[in-house]
Amino acid sequence: GINAEYGSEGIKILKANRTDSNEFICWELIHQVVKFASPVTDAIGDIKKCGGTGDNMVSFATMDGLLKMYQGDEELWSLQLDNPIFALVKTDIDKDETDELVACSWDGLTFFVDHHKNCVRYKFEETVKIRAFCAGQYAIGGSKNKPALVYVTFSGDVMIKYDVELTSLSVHTLNDYAIDLSPICDTENLSTKHRARIIRDLLNFKGLPDQYQIE
Numbered sequence: 309g310i311n312a313e314y315g316s317e318g319i320k321i322l323k324a325n326r327t328d329s330n331e332f333i334c335w336e337l338i339h340q341v342v343k344f345a346s347p348v349t350d351a352i353g354d355i356k357k358c359g360g361t362g363d364n365m366v367s368f369a370t371m372d373g374l375l376k377m378y379q380g381d382e383e384l385w386s387l388q389l390d391n392p393i394f395a396l397v398k399t400d401i402d403k404d405e406t407d408e409l410v411a412c413s414w415d416g417l418t419f420f421v422d423h424h425k426n427c428v429r430y431k432f433e434e435t436v437k438i439r440a441f442c443a444g445q446y447a448i449g450g451s452k453n454k455p456a457l458v459y460v461t462f463s464g465d466v467m468i469k470y471d472v473e474l475t476s477l478s479v480h481t482l483n484d485y486a487i488d489l490s491p492i493c494d495t496e497n498l499s500t501k502h503r504a505r506i507i508r509d510l511l512n513f514k515g516l517p518d519q520y521q522i523e
Contacts, residue, residue, distance in 0.1 A: 321366050321378060346372035350396035357423060358405040369393040369411055375421060377409075387417060387425050391417050395441040401455050402474045412441040416459060426477040430469075437462045446470070466481075 351368035355377075365384075367377045373389035377395075391413035398407040401420055409421040416432040418441075440460040445453040448470055457469040 319351060319368055321381065321504060338460075344370055344374070346370040346374065349392075349394050352396055352398055352409075355398050355409075356400075356405075356407045367396065367398075367409055369396040373413075375409065375411060377423070385425055387421060387427065389419055389427075391415070391419075393419075397441070397443045399443050399445060400453055401472065402476055408477065410443045410457070412459075414438050418457060420477055421475065424478065428474060428477050430472075432503075433498045436467070 318426070345438045348368050348370050351366065353366040355365040355367060357365065365377065365379045367375060370373050371392050371394075373391050373393050375387045375393070376390065377384045377386075389411065393411045393413055395412040397410050399410060400406060401410070402407045402422075407412060407417075408423075411419040411421065414437060416436045416438050419431040420428045420430070436459070438459050439462045441458065443457045446456040446458075447453045455473055457472055459467040459469075461467065
């Protein structure tokens with residue numbers, strides 16, 4: 309697997325190699341990233357991609373809200389968020405067999421980012437200050453594992469958002485769906501209002517709740 313460490317010397321991307329006896333793991337340095345202007349707050353490795361092609365991917369976040377994704381020693385992309393990030397985790401939030409990044413700021417603002425830099429953010433309805441954060445697939449009361457977000461506030465409260473599931477993080481326009489409808493209706497002469505109504509009826513469309521916003 310691949311892991312990432314951060315410290316005074318910057319980011320180190322490490323690859324796990326087992327010894328001949330298969331009893332111990334040795335970490336091999338495959339890439340080192342120089343320090344950035346803002347301190348690194350968190351880093352994660354072994355980010356899975358559909359088809360198993362992304363298990364040498366790592367990502368890290370900085371204090372000023374910068375996210376970076378690496379595959380081995382190659383930087384794939386960077387994304388500047390508008391809030392400081394103190395925690396970065398991974399989980400499959402939309403059931404596409406690919407890990408999405410989940411980044412959290414101290415005010416509870418949570419960002420979901422996929423491998424194409426599509427971003428959706430979740431905002432708490434109430435004012436909170438977050439001390440610790442994690443996300444993953446968890447079950448409650450013997451039910452199936454579902455995406456969940458766990459927040460710990462500075463006042464000592466533990467807040468769990470369970471069954472947090474997004475169908476997609478990418479943005480589609482009305483015309484993207486109208487093309488698919490062309491064999492069964494004359495989409496060219498429909499008003500925008502009627503197009504939207506047909507699409508919602510056929511796809512049983514449900515918009516994101518108010519607390520979710522597409523970046």
